[in-house]
Amino acid sequence: MLELQNISFKVNAEDNKELEIIDDVSFKLPEDRFLVITGPNGGGKSTIARIIMGIEKPTSGRVIYNGEDITDLSITERAKLGIGYAFQQPPRFKGLTVRRLLSVAHGSDLPEAKCCEYLTNVGLCSREYLNREIDNSLSGGEVKRIEIASLMARELGVAIFDEPEAGIDLWSFTMLVDTFKAMSRGRHNSVIIISHQERIMKLADDLIVIANGKIRSEGPRDEVLPKLLTEFDDSCAFRGE
């Protein structure tokens, strides 16, 4: 169980004023739940994910994981507790091969067959990719898929995917949706996906809508999703792919 208690996150803006990115956000994610966080760009979704992972420290509030207060734990400590985060814009590594990254993610050398399985699940023809470096020779979509595979190679308590659909073509997206569907009932205890895609939202048990750093609405998918399309002026952003 993951719980955010009254999380706020402020930064200093250029004119020395404080800018509130997250404003008193609280929610609970029980085990075996699939949560989709959605909302307009710049609303604070990624910041919440980064606060859960420990990449950003909240200005106030607590993060509780399986009964333990992890607010002051490092990224590494949280990762070891079973929290994982797939970046919206994953970094590239000169010299680091796909196989090595997947093995690092897994925590030990990963057999070729396993690597291939994870890569196939994200729509990459695996043999071609195993020994490729995660450098500029890969396209944005390829790096993104490898990032998703790197989370699949782990067994996590909470797996967070930050806009996994970004940069992924339509054909692969269908495959990705199937993968997330399978994942939601498999490898990881709980899954959080930050997404604008209606098809991903339809997989969710619960939805949270974040706008201007606050929770705009939350609840079971069937309650939140129908209202979502009429709630925002810029609703076209939520009209699926």
Next chain:
Amino acid sequence: MILDDSVLNGLLNKIADIDGIPVDGAYNIRKDGASMARQSTESVIITPKEDKPGIDIKVLPFATEKNIHIPVVITESGLNDMVYNDFYIGEGADVTIVAGCGIHNSGCEASEHDGIHRFFIGKNAKVKYIEKHYGEGDGTGGRILNPTTVVNLSENAVCEMETVQIKGVDSAVRETVANLDAGAKLFITERLMTHGEQTAKSQMTVNLNGDGSSAQVISRSVAKDKSTQVFYPKAEGNCRCKAHVQCDSIIMDDAKVRSIPEISANSCEAALIHEAAIGRINNDQMVKLMTLGLSESEAENIIIDGFLK
């Protein structure tokens, strides 16, 4: 035969991936200024030079030999070893040569090895040349390596050269000159890591003299602590040719790195590219690896290992 000297074996393993004197293939093992073991094969003939220290390595035309080892080890403090090795690779031959120098200096005087290697690669021949440099020992004496390599490639010859200096060499000045005839191809990969107060300088000139010749130079380095590195790779295009020079350095702590790639076209049909970058380890890379459960230093090691691989 396994040598009983664990220091020697350790050095041979680091620089040549062998545990003592090999059974197969051609080799010459030079220790503390003298040859201690040598073996020729039917197609690879190794003979000592008569006028100066060093050997001639002759590979017969169309021979295939993937197992040629020419390591040098220095275990005496204060030794200054200068050696001249000439490689004559016959037409159409296909060989892999592993050279390198390991210094174990436990004393207070500097140990130095200056190796001058010249390659004469025949038409259509293919050479893979791996040279590893390594230093160890807890003495205060410096470990100094100054390799010079001259590569002459005849028509359509191919040379793949890999040089590695990962640890423990206090001072290194590397000079590399390559001359390419028509259709010849040269690939140089240079990997370097310096730490402490080490200094390393690499100067390289690739002369593309024949139509259709091409060269690719990739240099990757990591400079830690207070070490300094200087790179001067230069490609000279004198005809219809292609060259790509790429220098990438990761800089850490109080290190200093200078990278001065030069491309020089003396023909309008020369297509030459250079790239150079120096920067710290990217913070996003560190964070990414930490989200996979690695500590900061483990993440740093993975990034550096990959970068220098």
